[in-house]
Amino acid sequence: MNPIWPLVNSTLKLRNFRSDFDGLAENVYKEKGGIYGRAYVQKRLDRLDEVEEGGAKLSAKLRPSGQDDMSILAMQRLNNHMPNGPASPVDMILDYFKHDYEFAEPPRVTSLQNVVPLATFRDFGDDVYFVADQRGYEAVVHHLAGQYLKADKSGDIVDPRLQLNKVVREISHSGSGVAVKTEDDKVYKADYVMVSTSVGVLQSDLIQFKPRLPAWKILSIYQFDMAVYTKIFVKFPRKFWPEGKGREFFLYASSRRGYYGVWQEFEAQYPDANVLLVTVTDEESRRIEQQSDNQTKAEIVEVLRSMFPGEDVPDATDILVPRWWSNRFYRGTFSNWPIGVNRYEYDQLRSPVGRVYFTGEHTSEHYNGYVHGAYLSGIDSADILIKCAQKRMCKYHIPGKFD
Incomplete structure (x- = not known):
């Protein structure tokens, strides 16, 4: 069992939700509005899975030392016969979802031998959970620290040996x-x-x-x-996106790989919050960190208006942009x-x-x-x-x- 799971689920009982990716094939949006057909997207997803299965077999044959290692992109070329990797908007966003969304860097960078198969999923299963608790995920750190540092009755760490700031x-x-x-x-x-x-x-x-x-x-x-992995939270005055079972995650198939591609809505986690989460990584993360939040907000609203041309998409009222790369402590x-x-x-x-x-x-x-x-x-x-x-x-x- 993942050692963090019993801390989150049993000891601390942090409010959490299983991430529902099951309806992803029905929720891939075209660059200029509309949704790709489910059958077409599923066919591309199945092909990606076949390529990854081939990669897992190849990875198992490589010498343990790592001297024969190759990039995931090289493996994709061997299995998929695509000289430059996925090139169509749909293939690019599905490839991004499979790899960058997990590792925060593209397949041309990432080691095949060390991520295919991915040890975390192989050892603990591939279910993913989102912690939506006011105490925050940091509650895990405070709980562990409280096992060996002095704490007061409220649980706050007061040990003089701990020097913060x-x-x-x-x-x-x-x-x-x-x-x-x-x-x-x-x-x-x-x-x-x-x-x-x-x-x-x-x-x-x-x-x-x-x-x-x-x-x-x-x-x-x-x-x-x-790597740089940025989860941007955007708040709106009202909902304009689809909700319900199979709608938690949706993708934007831009011709620009990784441009505001992976979205998550929070109907279950935060009812009536009217918040969307969009994930960017790598070069897009670095670019966004160097511009103003208002500029990022405007880009996001422009993308959403392209995705939902038939909806009256309002301006966002608030935004949270983490800046992990710029922060000298990370x-x-x-x-x-x-x-x-x-x-x-x-x-x-x-x-x-x-x-x-x-x-x-x-x-x-x-x-x-x-x-x-x-x-x-x-x-x-x-x-x-x-x-x-x-x-x-x-x-x-x-x-x-x-x-």
Whole structure:
């Protein structure tokens, strides 16, 4: 079982809903209005599934080291005989939904061997749930923290060891210990340090390591991808989109791949909220982060008026645009395993450097990019550190690149 599921569903009882993708073939909108026929879209979806099945068989035959790995796009070419991948608006949006909507980067970037079959779906099933709870998904983090940090009667963490709103700018390390310096010039000394920032932050200049991390470590950090995945919430004065069973998700088949393509309505989750969610990724995310919210709002309304030409689509009254890429504490949303990175570089990515240890979703062996990956990698990294600190088992073995 996914270790996060019992926390969400049983322990915290966070309000959540199964995402209903079953009617997707009936909800693909043309660029200038109208809906594609269900039979046609289903045929294209079935072909995509056939290609992915072929990719799974091919992936299983590749050597475990990763030296034979290829991109998902290369696999698609082998199975689909499309020289440049999906090209029609329908094929592009279905391809985007299958891959970018999951990994936040296109098939030409993503590693076949590490995502086909996808370990999360293979191990835990492919049902997806949306948390729609006022406590927020962060309630999971607070619950876990409350198991080992002091909390008051209301459950708020009050442990003096926890230092919030401290920006780490420098980590000095030697054979005898570490010193962590924050932006307010405070210094914290310890025997070891665990660095749990995103790989995007590690790729930035936010934290300086003294002495510098070795070349092999820096290279492994730079070779991984920090993807950008943006869920934009848009509020309207009234509904104008279809609702009901099989209508939760709908797609916009633009001739511009990834342009406001995947939509979700919230009739069940937030009744009468009149809110739509549209997801963009990668270059579109970066472009949108650099423009004003009003400009993004205008683009979204223009797309919706193209999708629903027979409806009186009003102007949006509010919008929420996350800016993960611009935020110096994230520099992206989650990691994606790119083509060219094999198990060797991954082992280097999570390997400690002296008394400096690393953890985070990007160090999860099978579930990078997911919350359960972050959770499980935290346990693994802590185990590696504890073995060194308490049992003097400090040697971390990295198999050769092609072992």
